[in-house]
Amino acid sequence: MPGSWLVLVLAAVAGFFVGGVNPASIVARLRHGDLRLGSGNPGATNTGRLLGVRWGVLVGVLDVLKGLLPTLLALWWFDRFTAYAVGLACIVGHILSPYLHGRGGKGVATSLGAVTAVLPWFSLVMLGVFGIVVARSRWVAGASVSAALALLLLSVFAPMPAPVLAGRIWGATVALIVIGRHHRNIRVWMATRLR
Template structure:
């Protein structure tokens, strides 16, 4: 990698982080005179936006969050290859989760993660989306869909790393890492579910 390419990579990663940091849920809520931080779950993401602002706005936010991951990853992949796309994709997700515009707060990164995967490996995104949809239909709980979708990323990663699915080691490690980030963002949901089951 020459110096010009290294600077291009660094610029792409920074740009992706800043784009990912933009929070459509918070911006739309403010335009509508709402404060997501003090409404619903308090999370500035698509699910809470749908809960507080209405399903239509939740869908709009979800689409915009997907695009935050999709566009930078797709562009980086076509300009510099898959490895650059992986770096840009994780930057967009981390920007969404820890937005400097929201003083380090952010959403849980599910939609942006889906967009990042879609930008470089559409077939994996399809698998994750199907698992997410089935889990939500069965449990009626969006968080469960997100958790099972993240677990599906881990399963695909293991299949890649063991040679049972197309992709190199970097692909498998990236999917495993980005899936782990989503799981960690949902640890409170898992703990809450466990406590409910235990008490029940």
């Protein structure tokens, strides 16, 4: 119905602008830090690297919440399909922040928040994979890619709540976005393996 589509579009636009709010940049400004240093990425990992672990954790939690809360509200107020749209919009807003002239983070924490809202047990698996890889390798980017691969496999093969096809496409899309945002890390890893 036209009204339903209008709600979906407006909700997704709101999600995009909420997702675009970048806690890393706000914290860096308050702490007089420069996120152009380190990896140059305005996200939780680089914040922790440059400003300290507690600030990185704070940014990570806020990034998770800005994916979780709008998606959860869309699920409660509307339906699962609208929640998928809002969650994806939050992730895209984080990556292409309108407040940072199209720059943004890699979308890992915001993706985790959105997945937790609509596919909570998928997020538990992702966290488990992330934790294991970090513990073994101390490589956050590799752990993020591994968690995204876990999401991709779950989206293709695991049971899904209705609408099943939409959920599978959504989960796979989120996973591929996160993996794509780590293409440089993947290239570096492959280059070191091929030496």
